[in-house]
Amino acid sequence: MSQNLLEVRGLSVQFRSAEGHLTAIDDLSLTIGHGEALAVLGESGSGKSVTAKAIMGILPHPAARITSGQVLLEGEDLLTLSPRRLRTVRGEKMAMVFQDALTSLNPVVPVGAQIAEMYRIHRGDNRREAQAKAVEMMRAVRIPDAKNRAKDYPFQFSGGMRQRVMIAMALALDPQLLIADEPTTALDVTVQAQILDLLQELRTERGMALMLITHDLGVAGQVADEALVMYAGSAVERAPMTELMQRPAHPYTLGLLSSVPGPEHRAKDLPTIPGLPPQLSNRPKGCSFHPRCSFATDLCRETKPAVVAGLPGREVACHHWKEVARHDDATALA
Amino acid sequence: MLRYATRRILLMIPTLIGSTFLVFLLVFLVPGDPVLALAGDKRLSESSIRAIREQYNLDDPFLVQYFKWLGNVLHGDFGFDFNNNSVTDLIASAFPYTMALALSAFCLKLVIGVLIGVWAGLREGRAPDKFNLFFTIFFLAVPGFIIAYLAQYVFGIKLHWLPISGVRQGFPIAFVMPAMVLALETASPLARLTRTSLVDVMRADFIVTAHAKGASPGRVVWRHALRNAFLPVVTYLGLSLASLLGGSVLIETIFNLPGLGGTLSDAITLQQGPVVVGVSVFLLLFFLLSSLIVDLLYPLIDPRVRHA
Numbered sequence: 001m002s003q004n005l006l007e008v009r010g011l012s013v014q015f016r017s018a019e020g021h022l023t024a025i026d027d028l029s030l031t032i033g034h035g036e037a038l039a040v041l042g043e044s045g046s047g048k049s050v051t052a053k054a055i056m057g058i059l060p061h062p063a064a065r066i067t068s069g070q071v072l073l074e075g076e077d078l079l080t081l082s083p084r085r086l087r088t089v090r091g092e093k094m095a096m097v098f099q100d101a102l103t104s105l106n107p108v109v110p111v112g113a114q115i116a117e118m119y120r121i122h123r124g125d126n127r128r129e130a131q132a133k134a135v136e137m138m139r140a141v142r143i144p145d146a147k148n149r150a151k152d153y154p155f156q157f158s159g160g161m162r163q164r165v166m167i168a169m170a171l172a173l174d175p176q177l178l179i180a181d182e183p184t185t186a187l188d189v190t191v192q193a194q195i196l197d198l199l200q201e202l203r204t205e206r207g208m209a210l211m212l213i214t215h216d217l218g219v220a221g222q223v224a225d226e227a228l229v230m231y232a233g234s235a236v237e238r239a240p241m242t243e244l245m246q247r248p249a250h251p252y253t254l255g256l257l258s259s260v261p262g263p264e265h266r267a268k269d270l271p272t273i274p275g276l277p278p279q280l281s282n283r284p285k286g287c288s289f290h291p292r293c294s295f296a297t298d299l300c301r302e303t304k305p306a307v308v309a310g311l312p313g314r315e316v317a318c319h320h321w322k323e324v325a326r327h328d329d330a331t332a333l334a
Numbered sequence: 335m336l337r338y339a340t341r342r343i344l345l346m347i348p349t350l351i352g353s354t355f356l357v358f359l360l361v362f363l364v365p366g367d368p369v370l371a372l373a374g375d376k377r378l379s380e381s382s383i384r385a386i387r388e389q390y391n392l393d394d395p396f397l398v399q400y401f402k403w404l405g406n407v408l409h410g411d412f413g414f415d416f417n418n419n420s421v422t423d424l425i426a427s428a429f430p431y432t433m434a435l436a437l438s439a440f441c442l443k444l445v446i447g448v449l450i451g452v453w454a455g456l457r458e459g460r461a462p463d464k465f466n467l468f469f470t471i472f473f474l475a476v477p478g479f480i481i482a483y484l485a486q487y488v489f490g491i492k493l494h495w496l497p498i499s500g501v502r503q504g505f506p507i508a509f510v511m512p513a514m515v516l517a518l519e520t521a522s523p524l525a526r527l528t529r530t531s532l533v534d535v536m537r538a539d540f541i542v543t544a545h546a547k548g549a550s551p552g553r554v555v556w557r558h559a560l561r562n563a564f565l566p567v568v569t570y571l572g573l574s575l576a577s578l579l580g581g582s583v584l585i586e587t588i589f590n591l592p593g594l595g596g597t598l599s600d601a602i603t604l605q606q607g608p609v610v611v612g613v614s615v616f617l618l619l620f621f622l623l624s625s626l627i628v629d630l631l632y633p634l635i636d637p638r639v640r641h642a
Contacts, residue, residue: 090545105540108562110637118547
């Protein structure tokens with residue numbers, strides 16, 4: 001029995017397309033301990049959401065295919081489970097909150113019934129019991145006037161309240177792992193802070209682990225203990241959140257951190273990472289990041305860097321991580 | 335909801351006036367003198383021609399004719415044809431046949447169209463979807479009367495399973511073949527719409543959510559997908575019930591059913607203006623009424639309209 005709640009080992013996901021098989025996730029490994037909060041960081045298209053869906057077993061079928069790897073939840077490989085058993089795990093042990101709560105909730109079913117469905121599917125509760133528990137759950141995520149609002153439909157809620165409904169639904173059965181895919185991206189900043197606080201509170205109350213997928217370093221910093229940075233379908237760096245922010249060891253992480261606008265930046269001064277992420281059909285040889293990297297050498301153009309334990313308790317996939325970690329200090333970020 | 339219903343009902347008034355006006359105008363504009371056509375080779379005296387023209391208000395200006403007629407229709411009186419038969423009676427005797435045909439065709443079409451559409455929609459791009467494509471294109475491309483003659487030949491003449499035409503054997507035997515032909519002919523758009531709507535819904539985010547909740551594939555389809563996929567289908571069905579009534583004209587003629595379609599086509603040939611107007615307007619009223627019912631029912635299945 002492993003001590004980690006979730007262990008993803010060597011996961012690869014391919015998508016079928018007109019150009020052939022595209023590798024969306026390439027040999028990705030990650031772990032989340034019981035009650036731990038891991039932020040998965042990266043640009044759009046870096047494979048964050050695909051990773052989440054692969055773990056949940058809800059990749060689009062038959063477009064996507066898991067070609068190798070293991071997804072171990074409490075030591076049980078989800079990829080080898082029967083569909084029936086996997087359905088039990090979804091909802092009971094792990095649940096997911098999506099970015100756009102409006103489109104992710106059924107438009108013609110009252111929200112109370114959608115939450116209640118969790119109890120009906122997994123607990124076999126009757127309509128009334130399930131509904132009562134759903135209202136209870138809506139109170140737990142601090143939706144005011146829960147009893148009456150349970151009868152309302154998703155479109156009758158504000159964005160923030162709708163996301164609370166999603167969270168209530170995900171947490172209904174007290175899962176050990178919550179995967180939140182950009183849960184606050186569609187919300188405005190004040191509501192975003194409220195939702196993050198709520199997630200944080202519920203997590204501590206329930207001792208639940210959280211995998212927070214975001215492109216927003218601020219959001220990640222507020223919630224996560226650990227951070228995993230993804231680029232072009234691979235993990236490039238893993239470190240405790242604060243250490244990652246203070247001392248990035250991968251040039252991509254360094255670039256991400258430097259492009260966070262601070263009060264000292266006017267728009268034109270804001271540093272950006274030059275170039276664009278590679279297309280899946282046209283991945284560069286060697287290190288995927290080398291065309292955009294100021295540290296790149298011939299080695300990077302030829303050989304894909306392995307994941308190495310760099311600084312204590314951290315992992316990085318870069319030939320020049322020592323240089324990057326040394327290079328970085330307060331002035332580099334300014 | 336009440337405001338929605340009121341507005342929807344009030345909107346019917348201009349629609350009704352506009353459409354009846356158009357029908358009336360078209361018949362008025364048809365060339366030829368109906369009184370002379372009625373007389374055929376016989377010679378009518380000046381006075382009897384005048385009497386007939388008087389009786390049917392044929393000498394009044396168009397607008398006066400229209401409003402006199404509209405006033406009568408509002409009292410349930412569609413006037414008389416040139417043989418002095420009440421048009422209302424004509425409609426009343428023909429309508430049951432048309433209604434029986436249209437309703438049976440509607441039910442058959444509902445079953446065929448929805449089943450094929452759902453089957454294809456759930457197996458997008460696979461064999462059932464391809465069958466759906468073939469089925470719909472076939473029945474859209476081959477004219478209804480060819481299917482009708484084919485059915486008459488195979489099931490009537492060769493196999494003797496069903497009567498070839500006429501209503502002597504009554505409902506339902508006499509209606510099986512015409513209803514089936516009409517249903518097959520009109521099931522294609524329904525199957526297509528159902529399929530497309532379901533494919534769209536199956537790609538929606540809330541379907542992913544349902545899977546993530548641990549719902550079984552059956553539950554995802556029944557509880558989450560179909561309910562949403564049927565929203566556009568219901569609207570279409572309401573409109574199609576009424577158009578089945580009109581669309582049955584050809585089928586009624588082929589299968590020799592004494593319904594509204596036959597009445598209408600006879601009346602057009604014989605220049606029986608009052609009958610043409612009467613039957614057309616009756617079908618029109620039916621169309622408006624069924625679309626009204628659908629629109630009033632729709633909010634019950636779509637909360638977004640109910641609470642808008």
